[in-house]
Amino acid sequence: MTNSVYASTMDPGIGRQVPGTGEAARCFKLGLSGCGGGLESISTSQILDLVEKVEALGFTGIWLNEEHFQGSIVEVEGRRCHSPLILASAILARTRRLRVGFSVLLAALHNPIRLAEEIATLDVLSDGRVDVGISRGNNPRYLNAYGVDPEGTADHFKDMLTFLPRAWAAGKIPFGDTAHSIEPKPIQSPHPPIYVGTNTNETAAWATKNGHKIICHGIISMPNQRWLMRAYVDAGGDPAKVPFGRFVYVSESDASARKELWPTIEKLTTRLKGFGLFKREGVIDEAGLxxxxxxxxxxIAGSPETCAEKFMTLHDELGVTYLNALSAFFGFLPLPLLERSLDLMGNVLRPNLEKTLAVA
Structure with missing residues (x-):
């Protein structure tokens, strides 16, 4: 299936169509992602103040990761993780334009009926500003603690993605000998957008064929990101609709970016090695850490001009137009550096890329 954002030319190196310059491909979007929506260098109460600034800076959306058992007095540095649904409610209440999504909710840990109700409630209260990112949720630590059998997570995931659109549609759903209407119904029609998070080509293709988009998390290595995007596009997906995650830091110059960010890089990679992240297939290998x-x-780090060039390289290769920045570096980036990077992202990088893509 040929997507409308593709030109007729072929890339001889990979034997597929290369991104064209359709209307969707010219619309740049900038989001933030993390346990605290890319703002988790500070406590939740301060996050809500910073969210208002992020909205004023022109960011498209904030995406909240679901994690568990992380962020306490035993962890002096690093991310602080809270309930994403409750944090989303607080953020939506403090904003008027900013979209709030999940990157991602873990299907294995949620009851489908309850999740349908809660997402729809957020959508109603925010006047339709919710994006639903969801994954299988196969972390063995979480499954063990929640008492979930790992053997059933794949079926539960696909069943949930089938159930949610039905729950949000008009009418009742049969449950045994009775039927119920799942309430409330969301504002967005036919329902809030669903983005599937995955590390496998098979699931990326399955999601696309079932009418969903994918979301690419920034912790996945670029070779793996390319495979996922190609599987998604080959199945008929539009790359311009994919929130594409990368760690992003913007400074006044390339030299200052490296100097300011390097201590954070060392701390983050040490922590990720300790987590054994490289043991998870389809994410990143040990050398990448x-x-x-x-x-x-x-x-993506450097001056606004360098960061823009790096993003345009991704755009030209993969067709992405939505940069979803892991801006807090899992909470290791000091707050003053985070705030300055956000300012440069919103005031310089964003308008520059909007202009570049508008005339592409």
Whole structure:
């Protein structure tokens, strides 16, 4: 299936159509992602103040990760993770334009009926500003603590993605000998957009064929991101609709960016190695967690001009137009550096890329 944003020319290197310049491909969007929506260098109460600034800076959306058992007095540095649904409610109440999404909710840990009710409630209260990112949620630590059998998570995930649109549609759903209407119904029609988070090509293709988009998390290595995007596009997906995650840090110059960010890179990669992240298939290998490799391959960093060039390289190769920045570096980036980077992202990088894509 040929997507409308593709030109008729072929890329001989990979044997597929390369991104064209359709209307969707010219609309740049900038989001933030993390346990605290990319703002988790500070406590939740302060996040709500900073969210208002983020909205004023012109960011498209904030995406909240679902994690558990992280962020306490035993962890002096690093991310602080809270209930994403409750945090989303607070953020939506403090904003008027900013969209709030999930990157991602873990299907294995949620009851489908309750999740349908809660997402629809957020959508109603926010006048339709909710995006639903969801994944299988196969972290063995979480499954064990929640008492979930890992053997059933794949079926539960696909069943949930089938159930949610039905729950949000008009009418009742049969439950045994009776039927119920799941309430409330969301504002967005036919329902809030669904983005599937995955590390496998098979699930990326399955999601697309079932009418969903994918969301690419910034912790996934670029080779794996390319495979996922190609599987998504080959199945008929539009790359311009994919929130594409990367670690992002903007400074006044390339030299200052590296100097300011390097201590954070060393702390983050040490923590990620300790988590055994490289043992998770389809994410990143051990070599990718070496600080130099990580900075080069996983991070968009530098002056606004350099960061714009790096994003346009992604756009030209993959057709992405939505940069979803892991701006807090899992909470290791000091708050003053985070705030300055956000200012440069919103005031310089964003308008520059909007203009660039508008005339492409």
């Amino acid at each position: 070496e600080p130099e490799n990580f900075y080069r391959d996983m991070v």
